Amino acid sequence: MIDPIDRRGLLAGAAASLSLAASPSFAGPRDDxxxxxxxxxxxxxxxRxxxxxxFxxxxxxxxxxxxRFAAPKPPRPWRGVRPCLDFGAPAPQPGGNPGAGYLPDSAYTQDQTSEDCLNLNLWTPALDGAKRPVLVWFHGGGFSGWSANSPLYDGANLAKWGDAVVITVNHRLNAFGYLYLGQLGGERFADSGNAGMLDLVLALQWIRDNIEAFGGDPGRVSLFGQSGGGAKASVLMAMPxxxxxxxxxxxxSGQQVTxxxxxxxTTAARKFLTNAAVESPDALLTMSKDQLIAATRGVSTGPVLDGRSLTRDPFEPDATPVSRDVALIMGxxxxETRYLIGLDEPALSNLTWDELLPALKRSIPNFFxxxxxxSAVVWxxxxxxxxxxxxxxxxxxxELRSWRxxxxxxxRRAVQPGANTWVYQFDWQSPVLDGRMGAPHCGDIPFMFRNHREMVSMxxxxxxxxxxxxAMSSALINxxxxxxxxxxGVPAWPKYELPGRVTMQWNTVSKATPDPRGEERRLVGLIPYRQPGT
Incomplete structure (x- = not known):
């Protein structure tokens, strides 16, 4: 089985597009x-x-x-009026389109990526100083791939319907954003392990300083993200x-415990240097982006406990106190794995009893x-x-791999004094691909963005x-x-507290239910957990 972080990285091309032309159902000539x-x-x-x-x-x-490998800097000022009519470049990453058949088909080529990738996309009902709530989206793909430019993340419908400002953010990924060279290269590389997270901090500072000009309220900024995007938001919760x-x-679907x-x-960085055929991190500063991407082969990267940007884990041994007063929804x-594993292996949807155990041992060997x-099959x-x-x-x-x-x-949030937390479970079964996707990873995104009618493939x-x-987008806007x-627009949704563990179940008729998978929760609770890749 591919490591979950690497699997998400392999999805890099599936939702990274440079143009909404990839989704013809988003219609209408634009007026600039x-x-x-x-x-x-x-x-x-x-x-418009x-x-x-x-924009x-x-x-x-x-x-x-x-x-490169350092904290980001603000953009250089420009004269005149800069056109912001097309998506900016995504971060360098391996290409491909492994989500074909479910996610929007929006592959790209490596020459369309760039290290000049610190850009964002913004949708707003009006430039009127009305101080609307601001929704900031971090894209999926783990910490290694994807882009904010997918038609799946188009913010026009949500911004108009919810009278809110919607922003999607590109930033450094994989080795460019998370290769920790601090112990190998000295002070010049001290921020290298969390450069991608520092990019997101810079984006949030830009929002704080500029959002009123776009009709947004800097005092009501909400982060939301799926898969790797949710993990990035979780990490930011622990960053002073x-x-x-x-x-x-x-x-x-994007938790980040550790x-x-x-x-x-540092061990991963040494492997990267070996792949790149260099001895010193300094040599990486003059290599091409394509050479660096090639050297990422077999190297897993993500946020690092570097003692600078991150001095503790986000939710280990408890929920971070840095964001105790930040309201949190998680779902x-x-x-999940009908997409993460099953999309590329349709035979898994028609297993026999004799095939079940070998498939489990092959797919999740380290999660029992x-x-x-x-014994788990018997249970x-x-x-x-x-x-x-x-x-x-x-x-x-x-449940063993993705939900734990x-x-x-x-x-841990439920026992943190003063912390407000809600939990959901997305149950709606997709009819696409003969129904074999069920309620899969990524399946909730079109509904939160109100792109459910356009994302026909999903x-x-x-x-x-x-x-x-x-129901889902109403809850997000509220x-x-x-x-x-x-x-x-939202059924009564109590906070997540112990022992009740009330969870909203999103479906054609949504409802809040106490501990809807209680038996399974108790089973996976027997298994010690460490964040994959860490």
Whole structure:
């Protein structure tokens, strides 16, 4: 099985696009007359789309080729009016399109990526100083791939419907953002292990300083992100440098209990140097981005416990006190691995009983802890006698591999004095690909963004999706406005507290249920946990 972090990295090309042309259902000619705003670096020009003002590729930082492996710098000011009509370059990363058939088909080539990648995209109903809530999206792909430029993340529908400002952010990834060279190269490289996180801090500082010009409220900034994007938000919750730059967080299938210890990150850096055929980190400063991408082969990178940006793990041994007062929603999908594992292996949807154990041992060999695969299968067959072998496979791989971290974070937040936390479970079953995706990883994104009708490859685009989107996006907008998801359009949703563990189950009829997978939660609680890749 591919390591979860590396698997998400391999999805790099699936949702990284440089143009909404990849999604023809987003229609309408754009009007770029008179849509201008002033930033602290200079004036920019955008366009109107579906009655919202749009600015794409807005620079929030300077070209990182000039600050490779170091903290980012603000953009250089410009004269005149800078056009911000098209997406900026994504960060360097391996290419490909492994999400084909489910996620929007939006592959890109390596020459379309750039180290000049500190850019953001912004949608706002009006440039009127109205102080709307601000929703800042961090894209998936672990810490190694993807882009903010996917049509899946188009913010026009959400901004218009929710009367909010929506922002998506590009930043450094993989070795460019998280290769820890501090113990090998000295002070010049002290921030290298968390450069990508420092990019996000700089983006949040840009939002704080500029968002009023775009009709946003710097005092109501909400982070939301899925998979790696949720993990990035979780890490920011533990970073003192990010303190006060955001006020609420929603993570979607993206928990991050621990980060990489410095010694482990240094071992990965040594392997990177070997791959690059150099002895000193200084030699990396003059290599091409393509050479560096080639050297990432087999090297896992992510945020590092470097003693500078991060002095403790986000949720180990307890929930970070840095963001105790930041309201938090966290959620997972019921069938995470129907996408993460099953998309590329359709045969897993038709397993026999004889094939089940070999498939489990191949797919999640390191997630059983004191259990054996044989005993776990016996347990699942006893608890779910109507399940087929494939249903057991996806339930077990989801709960042992993908759900465990959320339980830890939610329970630790529940006992933190003064912390407000809500938990959801996405249960809606997608009809696409003959229904074999279930409620998969990434399945909740179109509904939060209100792109459920456009993302036909993920949702089918039918009218029954409206009820799901209305409830989910209403909760997001309520949360962004007040710090509480309850309100118009949302069933009563109690906070997540022990021992009740009330969880909102999103579906065509959504409802809050106490501990909906309590038996499974108790089972996975027997297994010691360490964040994959750390």
């Amino acid at each position: 007359t008179g849509v201008q705003a002033r930033t602290n670096a200079g004036r920019i020009r955008g366009f 789309d579906r009655d919202v003002a749009v 794409k590729g807005v620079p929030y930082g300077a070209d990182t080729a000039q600050t 440098a990010a303190r006060g730059l955001f006020h609420r967080v929603m993570t979607m 980060v990489t210890p410095a010694e482990m990150a 997972n999908t019921h069938d 802890g004191p259990l054996t695969p044989e 699942y067959r006893d608890k779910h006698p109507a399940y087929s072998p494939s249903q057991i496979f996806f339930a077990m791989t989801t 971290a959320q339980i830890i974070q939610a329970d 949702t089918g685009g039918g009218p029954e999706t409206d009820a799901v989107a209305d 949360f962004a406005r007040t710090g509480d998801p309850n309100g118009a």
